[in-house]
Amino acid sequence: MAITFFFLSILSLLQPTLAAFGITTVGNAFAVDTAGGLVFHVSKATGDITSLMYRGTQYQASDKQTQINSGLGASSVSSRMVGANYAVITVKSNGNPVTQYYIAKSGDSKIYMGTDIRGEVQPGELRFLARLRKGPLPNGVHHPSADNAGGTAIEGKDVFKVGSQTRCKFFSSTRFIDDVVHSIHGNNVSVSLIMPEGAYETASGGPFMRDINNQGTSDQQEFYYYMNSGHLRTEPWRMGFKGPYALSFSREDPNGKLDTSFFEKLNIPGYVPASGRGHVTGTASGVPLKFQTVLHWHNPQNQYWTYADKSGTFKSPAMKPGTYTMILYKQEYKVATSSVTVRAGASTSANIANAEKPYTPVWRVGEFDGQPFELKNGDRFLKMHPSDSRLSKWGGTFTVGTSSAKDFPMAIFGKEGGPATVNFSLNATNANGAFTLRVGTTLSFKGGRPQPKIGAWTPPPPKVPRDLNSRGITRGGYRGLGEVYDFAIPAGTLKAGPNTLTLGVAGTGDQGYLSANYIVDAVELIHGK
Known part of the structure; x- marks a missing residue:
């Protein structure tokens, strides 16, 4: 009995001691122990998270903090307990109409959050950004597409060439409708951002909006949740309470189910139960x-x-x-x-x-579905710059009846790759009368829009589309305003036998891939007007 008691006593000393849930002060920071293996510190001066210790490993970068945007600056930071199970840190920016909430739940290893804005935040966009150590978290979102370590910038300060491949933080993006969880990984650890159903309700951009989720540098994993984005912005920003969302630390990726009903107990303005x-x-x-x-x-x-x-x-x-x-x-x-x-x-x-009226085109390339993925390079451009050697050569020829959609380029550039060509034949019967050429696009850059040519027929260029003032295809973006252009082809333009359509670009711009361009949804020829 004595020996058994001795070994049980030794074993108890080797077991980890459960921490006490709650808030203490460490230096100039509030320290929150979740009693779930996670301890985080929030600066009393700025509201930045300065430490993220999970199961004995420090994940917070040492030279930059985890914060809203790139930091809210001087802020009023307070703490409170709600009963015995919830700890709330409230950060009210002194210079921006922003209040950030960091919430811990007893026994959990997540930081639950909400962000409340009552006006435009400088510099305009709104994001949560965790700056984490890359050593224990080497693998980012869609790794290695957004890892620029050892690379050379080839466009702006965000597109890099690493060896023979191109990398960009925008290549880590996922459509909002599908972006419930995104994670970065290390040895037996997953750090995840969880955006449960409704987390994007006061964001902007719609279900197909996408933005930066992650960027890997030489020593950091920059980890993002975008709420209001200026990248391919299609609508005004929304204000109000954003969230709840969470930064999660665990052994494996969470499933995205996040019970935030306890927010109803926390008296947080703007939260609607x-x-x-x-x-x-x-x-x-x-x-x-x-x-x-x-x-x-x-x-x-x-x-x-x-x-x-x-x-x-x-x-x-x-x-x-x-x-x-x-x-x-x-x-x-x-x-x-x-x-x-x-x-x-x-x-x-x-x-x-569905309000579409049924009709049968003479021919069609691609699908009118708002996506270019079935066309040439459409299956890879989300993770590659247009100059990437892994992509097929831009431009190309599509022959109706023998070619596949993969032969037609998903983007047409004013100064790279050349135009797209469609070869087709008509018989004596169906060559009669007028025709309509319909070109659907998903995104325009620098005023780029379709400029067709068939024989001697070249119509005036269509109206310049609205400028979203943001790069698209060079950063893996394709979702814009979705313009559809109808070109009336006069009777007698098309002839029985072979015909050739050349589809170029109207618009001006810079050299190379940053010239005027547009992304193709589908192209079709319709008999009649």
């Missing part, structure tokens, strides 16, 4: 099964989205009360719009149907 929300339910019809069926609701204050199942049935996230524009997408191509009003505690029924 489930009881103050409603849903939209219904059926979306008319989208062919080979395409995703996406529902999107938005107004100036909020935005939401979901996928419909294969039968078209859908249920929205829990939405704040209000009237919303409701959009149906065939993949990413808008095919119907309506309006719906949401009331707290209620479920509103609203069906929606």
